[in-house]
Amino acid sequence: MTTLAEPVATVPIRSGGRVLRRLGHNPAGVLGAVLLLVVVLAGVCAPLLAPYPPAEVHFTTPFQQPGTVGFAFGTDDLGRDVWSRVLYGTRTSLEVGLLSVLLAVVAGVPLGLAAGYWRRLDALVSRLADLMLAFPFLLLAVGLAAINGGGLGNAAISLGIANIPMMIRVVRAETLRLADSDFVLAARSMDAGPWRILGQHVLPNALSSIIVQATVIMPAAVLGEAVLSFLGLGIQPPAPSLGIMLSDAQQYLFRTLWPGVFPGIALALICLGFNLFGDALRDALDPKTVSEGR
Amino acid sequence: MGTGAGGPLMGTGSTDGAGAPLLEIAELRVAFGGTEVVHGVSLRVLPGERVAVVGGSGSGKSTTAHAVLGLLPGGGRVTGGRILLRGEDVTHAGEARLRRLRGREVGLVPQDPMSNLNPVLRVGRQVAETLVVHGKASRREAPSRAVEILAQVGLPEPARQARQYPHEFSGGMRQRVLIAIALACRPELLIADEPTSALDVTVQQQILDRLDTLTRELGTAMLLVTHDLGLAAERADRVVVLAEGRVVESGPTRDVLTAPRHEYTRRLVAAAPSIAAGSASGPARAAETPTGPPPVLALQGVSKEYPGRGRGGPLRVVDDVSFEVSRGRTTSVVGESGSGKTTVARMVLGLVPVSSGTIRLDGDDIVGMRGPRLRAARRAMQPVFQDPYGSLDPMFSVERLVAEPLRIFGVGDRTARAARVRELLDQVALPATTAQQFPNELSGGQRQRVAIARALALDPALVVCDEAVSALDVLVQDQILRLLRTLQEQLGVSYLFISHDLAVVREISHDVVVMRQGRVVEQGPVEQVLGSPSTPYTRQLLAAVPTTAVPV
Numbered sequence: 001m002t003t004l005a006e007p008v009a010t011v012p013i014r015s016g017g018r019v020l021r022r023l024g025h026n027p028a029g030v031l032g033a034v035l036l037l038v039v040v041l042a043g044v045c046a047p048l049l050a051p052y053p054p055a056e057v058h059f060t061t062p063f064q065q066p067g068t069v070g071f072a073f074g075t076d077d078l079g080r081d082v083w084s085r086v087l088y089g090t091r092t093s094l095e096v097g098l099l100s101v102l103l104a105v106v107a108g109v110p111l112g113l114a115a116g117y118w119r120r121l122d123a124l125v126s127r128l129a130d131l132m133l134a135f136p137f138l139l140l141a142v143g144l145a146a147i148n149g150g151g152l153g154n155a156a157i158s159l160g161i162a163n164i165p166m167m168i169r170v171v172r173a174e175t176l177r178l179a180d181s182d183f184v185l186a187a188r189s190m191d192a193g194p195w196r197i198l199g200q201h202v203l204p205n206a207l208s209s210i211i212v213q214a215t216v217i218m219p220a221a222v223l224g225e226a227v228l229s230f231l232g233l234g235i236q237p238p239a240p241s242l243g244i245m246l247s248d249a250q251q252y253l254f255r256t257l258w259p260g261v262f263p264g265i266a267l268a269l270i271c272l273g274f275n276l277f278g279d280a281l282r283d284a285l286d287p288k289t290v291s292e293g294r
Numbered sequence: 295m296g297t298g299a300g301g302p303l304m305g306t307g308s309t310d311g312a313g314a315p316l317l318e319i320a321e322l323r324v325a326f327g328g329t330e331v332v333h334g335v336s337l338r339v340l341p342g343e344r345v346a347v348v349g350g351s352g353s354g355k356s357t358t359a360h361a362v363l364g365l366l367p368g369g370g371r372v373t374g375g376r377i378l379l380r381g382e383d384v385t386h387a388g389e390a391r392l393r394r395l396r397g398r399e400v401g402l403v404p405q406d407p408m409s410n411l412n413p414v415l416r417v418g419r420q421v422a423e424t425l426v427v428h429g430k431a432s433r434r435e436a437p438s439r440a441v442e443i444l445a446q447v448g449l450p451e452p453a454r455q456a457r458q459y460p461h462e463f464s465g466g467m468r469q470r471v472l473i474a475i476a477l478a479c480r481p482e483l484l485i486a487d488e489p490t491s492a493l494d495v496t497v498q499q500q501i502l503d504r505l506d507t508l509t510r511e512l513g514t515a516m517l518l519v520t521h522d523l524g525l526a527a528e529r530a531d532r533v534v535v536l537a538e539g540r541v542v543e544s545g546p547t548r549d550v551l552t553a554p555r556h557e558y559t560r561r562l563v564a565a566a567p568s569i570a571a572g573s574a575s576g577p578a579r580a581a582e583t584p585t586g587p588p589p590v591l592a593l594q595g596v597s598k599e600y601p602g603r604g605r606g607g608p609l610r611v612v613d614d615v616s617f618e619v620s621r622g623r624t625t626s627v628v629g630e631s632g633s634g635k636t637t638v639a640r641m642v643l644g645l646v647p648v649s650s651g652t653i654r655l656d657g658d659d660i661v662g663m664r665g666p667r668l669r670a671a672r673r674a675m676q677p678v679f680q681d682p683y684g685s686l687d688p689m690f691s692v693e694r695l696v697a698e699p700l701r702i703f704g705v706g707d708r709t710a711r712a713a714r715v716r717e718l719l720d721q722v723a724l725p726a727t728t729a730q731q732f733p734n735e736l737s738g739g740q741r742q743r744v745a746i747a748r749a750l751a752l753d754p755a756l757v758v759c760d761e762a763v764s765a766l767d768v769l770v771q772d773q774i775l776r777l778l779r780t781l782q783e784q785l786g787v788s789y790l791f792i793s794h795d796l797a798v799v800r801e802i803s804h805d806v807v808v809m810r811q812g813r814v815v816e817q818g819p820v821e822q823v824l825g826s827p828s829t830p831y832t833r834q835l836l837a838a839v840p841t842t843a844v845p846v
Binding site: 185 | 676679688
C-alpha cells in the first residue's frame with residue numbers, strides 16, 4: 001500500500017477455482033456458458049437427437065410448416081428435416097471452428113513466442129503478420145478457400161490460416177511484456193536457456209491471453225464457415241452446414257421463411273455463446289478487475 | 295506554526311485551549327467489502343500544525359488520509375466515526391461538497407509523481423486548471439498565476455517550464471508541480487501521502503524543504519503520511535503511529551521517538567536504520583582482514599556505452615568503474631537513480647554486455663564468456679532483485695521456484711532437491727509448509743526470503759542484491775538485513791549490495807562504493823566513507839538522509 005509495487009502478475013490458471021467463482025458472479029458469463037453447453041451438446045449428440053439423416057429427402061412433403069407432426073422445425077424445398085439439418089450443421093460449424101482455432105494456436109503461439117523473444121525474427125514474423133492483416137479476414141479466407149478447394153478440412157485450414165496473424169500479435173505482445181519481467185531476468189541470470197524461459201515462464205503466464213484470444217477466434221471461424229459455405233466455397237452439398245441451409249433457403253424466401261430462420265438462430269446462438277463467455281472469461285482472468293464488488 | 299499546544303492526543307473528547315482543531319478525525323472506521331481495515335482511528339490537526347501519520351504497509355494510514363478527501367478506492371466505505379473539518383462534518387458529504395473541499399480547503403500531494411499528471415496537457419495548464427475550477431482566477435489571468443506558483447515551488451525557469459509536458463520533467467520536478475497544484479488554492483490543510491518515497495534522497499530533501507517553507511509561509515497545516523519514521527521525526531510537530539488500523543501511540547515527535555511507550559513504536563524506532571546508530575549493530579566484524587585471500591569479484595575499468603541517438607554521441611552510463619568484493623564480506627554500491635549502479639549489477643550478472651574493462655570472478659575474466667564457462671560463472675553468483683512481486687514467477691510454487699536453479703544445473707534427483715529446498719527454506723526462516731504455496735499467497739518479506747533461498751540454492755560464492763530491501767517496510771527490511779548478515783556468517787557468502795539507501799548500506803556492508811553519473815566518486819571501508827566522507831557529493835548524500843536522531 002505504500003512503497004510496495006502492485007503485483008503485476010496475471011492470475012495463475014492454477015487458481016481455476018477462483019476464476020470459476022468470478023465467472024459465476026457474472027450473469028452474462030453464466031448465460032454464455034449455458035448457451036455454449038446447449039450448443040456443444042446439440043453438436044455432439046446430433047446423431048442421437050436427429051430424427052432423420054441430414055441429407056434424407058422427402059419429396060412428398062416439401063415446405064412443411066414448423067410444428068408439423070414428424071418435422072418439428074418443418075422441411076425445406078427437398079423435404080429434408082430442418083431440425084436434423086440444424087443439429088448436424090451446428091456439429092459441422094463447431095468442427096470447423098475447433099479445427100481452425102487449433103491451427104491458429106499451433107502455428108500462431110510458437111511464432112508469437114519467437115517473435116517476442118528474438119528481436120531478429122520479430123522483423124520477419126511481424127511483417128508477415130502485418131501483410132496478412134492488411135487483407136480483411138474474410139477476403140483472405142475466401143481467397144485461401146478458392147485456392148484450397150471446398151470441403152470441411154480445407155475450410156478449416158483457410159479460416160485457421162486467416163486467424164494466425166491475430167494470434168501471433170497477442171502472443172508476441174505478451175511475450176514482450178513477460179520477457180522484460182524480473183522473474184525472467186532472474187531465470188536468465190540462473191543460466192536458464194531460451195526454451196526453459198519460453199516454455200516454463202513465458203508460455204504459462206501468457207496462457208490466459210491465449211485462451212481468451214481462442215474464444216474470439218472461435219465465433220469468427222464459425223461465421224466464416226457459414227460465409228464460405230453460403231458462397232459455395234466451404235462445405236459441399238449434400239453435407240449439412242448452416243451456411244448451405246441459409247443459401248438454399250434464400251432461393252425460396254418468398255415461399256417460406258422457416259428453413260432460413262432456424263439455421264440463422266443457431267448461428268446467432270453459437271456466436272453469442274462464445275462472445276459472452278469469452279468476455280466474461282477475459283474479465284475473470286484479468287488481475288485488474290480483482291474483487292472490486294460491482 | 296506557533297501553536298505550541300500539545301493538547302489531548304489519543305482521545306477526541308474535549309477541545310483544548312489553543313483553539314478549535316482544523317481537522318478532527320474521531321473513531322474513524324473504514325471497511326473494504328466486508329473487511330474492516332481501519333478500526334476507530336482518532337487524530338486531530340490544529341491550524342498550521344504538522345502532523346505525521348506513520349505506519350507500515352497495511353496499517354491503514356493512506357486509507358485514513360484518503361477518507362478525509364472522500365477518495366476511498368472502489369469498494370471502500372466509511373462505516374463509523376466522524377471526520378470534522380473546521381467543525382463541519384464531512385464524513386458523508388455529497389460529491390458536490392467534496393469537490394469543493396478537495397483542492398480548495400484540503401490539498402493533496404499524491405505518492406507517485408509519475409502517474410498523477412496528465413501526460414497530454416502542458417504543466418502550466420494543469421496548474422491553471424485547478425485555479426479556474428475553484429474560482430481562484432479567471433481564465434485570462436490563470437496562466438500567469440500558474441507561472442507564479444510554479445516559481446514558488448522552485449522550478450528554475452517557470453515561464454518556459456509551464457509550457458512543457460510532464461514527460462520532459464524529472465520525478466522531483468513533477469513532484470514540485472503536484473505540490474504547486476495542491477497549494478494553488480491556498481488550502482488550510484495539505485495532505486501529503488508519501489510525497490517523496492518515489493524520489494532519490496537528495497531530491498527528497500529538496501522537495502521536503504520546499505514543502506516546509508511553503509506551508510510555513512502560507513500557514514498551511516500538513517498531514518504527512520509516511521512509512522519513514524526518520525522523515526516524520528525531521529518534519530513533524532506531532533507523530534501518530536498506526537498499526538493494523540489502530541492508533542498505537544501519538545504525541546509530540548520528540549516524546550514518541552525518545553520514549554516510545556508502545557511495543558510497536560519501540561520496534562519501529564529500533565528498526566529504523568540510522569546513520570548515527572549504524573556502527574553499534576554493524577555487519578559481522580569477523581572478517582577484519584582486507585588484505586587476505588584474493589577477492590571474489592574484481593571490476594577493473596568497467597564501462598558501458600549505449601550508441602547515442604542523434605548528435606549526442608555514445609551514451610556512457612558506466613564510466614571506468616573499478617572495485618572489489620572480498621570473500622565473505624559485503625561491498626555496497628550506492629548512488630541515486632541514473633548513477634549506473636543497477637547497470638553495474640547487471641553487467642556482473644552477465645545480463646548486459648560490457649563495453650570495456652574486465653570483471654574477474656574468482657580470478658577468471660567473465661567478460662565475453664560463453665557456453666559452459668559462462669554457465670559455471672553464473673552458478674557461482676546468484677541475484678536477488680528489488681521487487682519481490684516481480685522476481686518470482688506467479689505460476690510457480692515456492693518449491694518449484696527454489697528448486698529451479700537446481701534443476702537448471704541438474705543437481706541431485708527429485709528427492710534430493712526436495713530435501714535441499716526444505717533445508718533452504720529453513721535457513722531463511724520460512725516454515726516448510728511454504729513450499730506448497732504460491733507467491734501471491736505470501737507477503738513481501740516472505741517473497742524476498744524465497745528469492746534469497748533461491749539465490750542460495752547452488753551455494754554461490756557471490757550474491758548480487760539489487761535494491762533487495764528497498765521495496766519493504768522498515769520492520770521487514772530490518773529482518774531481511776539481519777537474515778542476510780546471519781547467512782553471511784554461516785555460509786561465508788559475499789554480497790554485492792546495490793542500494794540508494796545509505797542507512798541500509800551502513801547496516802550491512804564492509805566496503806562502500808559511491809557512484810554518481812556512471813563514475814565512482816569515492817570508495818573504501820564503510821566507517822571511512824560514511825564516517826568521514828572526503829567528497830562533497832558523499833557529504834551531500836549523507837546530509838540528505840532523514841534520521842530518527844532528534845534534533846536538539
